[in-house]
Amino acid sequence: MAGHVIGLIADTHGLLRPEAVQALRRAERIIHAGDIDTPNVLHALQVLARVTAVRGNADTGGWMTGLPQTATLAIDLVQIPSSHGTRWPFTTSVDGVTIPGVIPTSGVV
DSSP, X not given: OOOOOEEEEOOOTTOOOHHHHHHHTTOSEXXXXXXXXXXXXXXXXXXXXXXXXXXXXXXXXXGGGGSOSEEXXXXXXXXXXXXXXXXEEEEEEETTEEEEEEEOSSSBX
């Protein structure tokens, strides 16, 4: 299996710093784990790579209501669940066996 570079960012609150853009340049996919604040942040990230984004607790009203609270990015046989919260129930499958679980801390594994 070939390696993949997945970028992860969160809590931009409307500001996408140049250092973050530079760090994400090699990513083939980017996960934004919430608190985006403005669509300009997502547009700038989409120039770099395909983006999977979830809504954070500060993302309320307007265009942000269309963002999901949770999302799973699937690459090859790996599933990467994400949310902005600290606990998110999910299930995953390993060798055909479904395993329920909870992400215990930061919402992204």
